[in-house]
Amino acid sequence: MKVKGIKIVEGTSADKEQLTESFQHFNDKNIIKNRADCYLSHNNTILAKDGNRIIGKILWYIKEDPNFGVVEFEELYVYDDYRKKGIGSELLRISIEAVCDHFNQLGIKPRRIFLFVDENNQSARKLYEKFGFECIANLGHLYSENNNYLFYILDLEKTN
Numbered sequence: 001m002k003v004k005g006i007k008i009v010e011g012t013s014a015d016k017e018q019l020t021e022s023f024q025h026f027n028d029k030n031i032i033k034n035r036a037d038c039y040l041s042h043n044n045t046i047l048a049k050d051g052n053r054i055i056g057k058i059l060w061y062i063k064e065d066p067n068f069g070v071v072e073f074e075e076l077y078v079y080d081d082y083r084k085k086g087i088g089s090e091l092l093r094i095s096i097e098a099v100c101d102h103f104n105q106l107g108i109k110p111r112r113i114f115l116f117v118d119e120n121n122q123s124a125r126k127l128y129e130k131f132g133f134e135c136i137a138n139l140g141h142l143y144s145e146n147n148n149y150l151f152y153i154l155d156l157e158k159t160n
C-alpha cells in the first residue's frame with residue numbers, strides 16, 4: 001500500500017455511525033438505518049481506516065450451506081481521495097485471506113468467492129482480475145435497465 005498509516009481492520013459496533021453515513025447513496029432512510037446493523041451483525045465487514053476514519057470497505061458473507069465453502073463479496077469501496085494507492089487491493093487481499101482462514105478453521109475446504117460488477121466498471125474489473133477472479137457470465141440488466149452486470153468467480157481450489 002502506498003499510503004502510510006492506513007490500517008485494515010474488522011468492523012465492529014463502534015463503526016456503526018460512520019458505516020451508516022457511508023450508505024447515503026441508498027436514498028431510503030429505513031434501508032440506510034438498517035444496513036449498518038445488518039453489516040455488523042450478520043456479515044463480515046472489513047474496513048480501511050485512516051486514523052479512526054473509515055476510508056474504504058468490503059463486505060463478505062457465506063452463501064447457502066457453509067459446507068459448500070462459497071462466499072459472496074459486496075460493496076468494495078474506496079473513498080475518492082484514497083483511490084489508486086493500493087487500498088482496494090489490500091481490502092481484497094485481506095478479505096480473501098479471511099475467507100480461507102474462516103473455512104480452514106472449520107475444517108471446510110474454501111471453494112469459491114463470487115461477486116457482481118457493472119460491465120463498464122473497468123477499474124473494479126481490472127482489480128478483480130488481478131486477484132484471479134474470472135468473468136464467467138453476463139447477467140444482463142440485473143440491477144438496472146441501463147447497465148449490464150457480470151458474474152465473477154474466484155476459484156480458491158485453483159489459487160490455494
Ligand SMILES: CC(C)(COP(=O)(O)OP(=O)(O)OC[C@H]1O[C@@H](n2cnc3c(N)ncnc32)[C@H](O)[C@@H]1OP(=O)(O)O)[C@@H](O)C(=O)NCCC(=O)NCCS
Pocket residue numbers: 075076077078079082083084085086087088089090116117118121122123124126127130
Ligand atoms: C474499484 C476501487 C475499489 C479500486 O480501489 P483502489 O484503492 O483505487 O484500487 P488499487 O489502488 O488497489 O488498484 C488496484 C488495481 O485496480 C485497477 N485500477 C484501480 N483504479 C483504476 C483506474 N482508475 N483505471 C484502471 N484500473 C484501475 C488497476 O488494475 C490497479 O492495479 P495496478 O495499480 O497494479 O495497476 C475504487 O476505484 C472504488 O471504490 N470505486 C468505486 C466503487 C466500486 O466501483 N466498487 C466496485 C463494486 S463491484
